Amino acid sequence: MSLSETAHAKINLTLHVTGRRADGYHILDSLVVFPDAADTLSYVPSGSPLSLELTGRFGQTLAGEASDDNLVMRAARLLADGRDVEQTGRLILEKNLPVASGIGGGSADAAATLRLLDRAWELNTPTERLHSIATRLGADVPVCLAQKPALMGGIGEQLAPAPILPQCGMILINCGEPVSTPAVFRARTSTFSSAATFPAAWPDARAMATDLSHLTNDLEAPACEICPAIRTVLTTIAALPGCLLSRMSGSGATCFGLFVSAEAARAAKDRLGSNPAAESWWIHAGSLSF
Ligand SMILES: C[C@@](CO)(OP(=O)(O)O)[C@H](O)COP(=O)(O)OP(=O)(O)OC[C@H]1O[C@@H](n2ccc(N)nc2=O)[C@H](O)[C@@H]1O
């Protein structure tokens, strides 16, 4: 019987860089949410050694890289490490999310692999061990394990519950240019922000957008220097009817717009049809998955 997992995109509603560790990694303070845009990872049992097939709009983007280097296969190997498990079966990754785009697609796939193979191989791995494996795979992988809104600290491994979020809609736009995360961290100025403070809950999307507008993504300015097309996307989103807030996610280049509802976000997406620049963009409109 085949099994599958949904790997939701990760969006940093805010991202403050508050410090830097001796090893060069940056200390972050970020409010993270998960919209309904996602990759899908499936597992089909077989007696053959574990393999990975890539499908979906962005499958070809990853096809040039060795399958063993894919975060899915790296996650599988780490999960099996030191366990009595035969690493067999077919993994099929439907890659719907743009690659190297600030929405943690690879991290979401790695986390989905840990959840999926833990079930498929009947490992019952303790949560703390899954978290520790996730941390070794990448700074964004731990938050993608539960795919729940979270306040992310440390370099990404410290997780606390997010404020209670209101219903809202979100549009995501990626201009198609991959952006290197280390390059964006390197391009930032040397100043650090303080950690953000949040209320316990927001009554509605407007109140949330107002509070978020006083906070920042500290990687947005350096990413715009590296990839000026991000500015065009941000301006386009901000001008959409009903947009409450526009901002870049992670290290870019994907930007999001907040709306009162998924319907409002979809209506705004329809308006983009008349924008010639949008023809080559990846655009998603929907809601947050709680
Ligand atoms: C910036 C963020 C914000 O959520 O998102 P993305 O832009 O990747 O989506 C993440 O911290 C990215 O997490 P992830 O993509 O897993 O990073 P990793 O593979 O662990 O690290 C890639 C590189 O980014 C830099 N890095 C990453 C995380 C961090 N807290 N400090 C850093 O300085 C380091 O140069 C590191 O070598």
Ligand SMILES: Nc1ncnc2c1ncn2[C@@H]1O[C@H](COP(=O)(O)OP(=O)(O)O)[C@@H](O)[C@H]1O
């Ligand atoms: N399953 C995967 N999906 C996306 N990228 C992957 C995957 N496996 C390995 N990678 C590598 O990880 C890098 C970061 O990808 P990604 O997670 O999409 O970036 P971001 O966190 O900025 O959205 C890519 O450049 C790619 O080479």
